[in-house]
Amino acid sequence: MTVLRIKGKSLPIPGKLIVVEGIDGSGKSTQIRLLEKWLRFNGHHVFLTEWNSSELVREITSKGKKKAKLTPTTFSLLHATDFADRYERNILPLLRAGYFVLADRYIYTAYARDVTRGCSQEWVRKVYSFAIKPDITFYFRTPIEVAINRILNGRPQLKYYEAGMDLNLSKDPYDSYRIFQSRIIDQYESIAESEKFVMIDATLGIEEQQTMMREKVAPLLPKRAPRQSIELKNNARKK
Ligand SMILES: Nc1ncnc2c1ncn2[C@@H]1O[C@H](COP(=O)(O)OP(=O)(O)O)[C@@H](O)[C@H]1O
């Protein structure tokens, strides 16, 4: 079991943290939702949390984005505030209560994206240093064209920050998006080994990927009493 040390105290963490990372369109949300269903179906307590979903900073983030007023540092800090809010209110308490916490993007999204935007790697790591490391981080490795085709299918408009237009990579949002996403891939790949990413070939079929994920998660599941011993107990009670 993970044990967290805070101010000299040891906090046991009986829950498990499972994270999915990868560029937009790599299939993260599809897979984490299937994993969530499977865990729930098997009777486990599950909580799913998504990047940039806290009510606390929604308004200010959307205001800043609309006016294209965010710098790499303010953008990074808004995401960090969003993360800290979800971390302290949900992620950590539920891990302490023994939940499976599933995170659709975690600190590695900031490591990859904010560094691509020009924040220093050391600074970003320090900002997120309060966060516990996941039990498993699945990384969905995807050729950029595959991910882009999935994303643009039925949604031709790219948003300003989504396309990385703030970085002045190209005047064309699609070119900008391509360059931006491939730089994010480079960042992810550079930390994959040190952060022990479990690589998933995201070009495979949805079910095939899900099977691999379940195989990796299975050893984390609590061991159940064998059925026979439960039956014996019931028989004993009847006597
Ligand atoms: N293995 C796959 N093969 C083909 N299409 C997929 C696959 N996984 C996901 N998709 C589709 O690609 C799109 C993006 O998937 P999504 O899970 O939302 O990615 P992400 O959360 O990484 O941005 C969705 O339309 C989804 O149905």
Ligand SMILES: [Mg+2]
């Ligand atoms: Mg998603």
